[in-house]
Amino acid sequence: MKITNITTAVVRYHGEATLVRIDTDEGISGYGEANxxxxxxxxxxxxxxxxxxxxGEDPEMSSSAGRSYAAGSSPAPSQESS
Incomplete structure (x- = not known):
């Protein structure tokens, strides 16, 4: 499974919050909120x-992408299993 798109929407209720949607190539979408x-x-x-x-990254491997971002580099290419 690979991430194909990430979108945001700002909503206002008791302040502002940002809704985040992550879509995958398998038709699965995940949602999150940041305030x-x-x-x-x-x-x-x-x-x-x-x-x-x-x-293009695996959404289940978010911790490796986060470490790469924090280190100032892009994530390493995903390893495909044979």
């Missing part, structure tokens, strides 16, 4: 920055 003190614009900016690094 940071920095505001929705900060969340959207970070997602726009990391989106190219996450497209």
């Amino acid at each position: 940071p003190d920095a505001g929705a614009g900060g969340v959207v900016g970070v997602i726009n920055t990391v989106r190219p690094m996450l497209i």
Whole structure:
């Protein structure tokens, strides 16, 4: 399974929150919410920055992508099993 798209939507209720949708090549979508003190614009900016690094990655391996982002590099290519 690979990530094919990541989208955001800013909603306002008791402040601002950012909804995040991650789509996969198997037709599965996952949703999350962020409500940071920095505001929705900060969340959207970070997602726009990391989106190219996450497209094509396995959504179940998010910790390796997070470590790569924190280290300032893109994630290593996924290993396909034979």
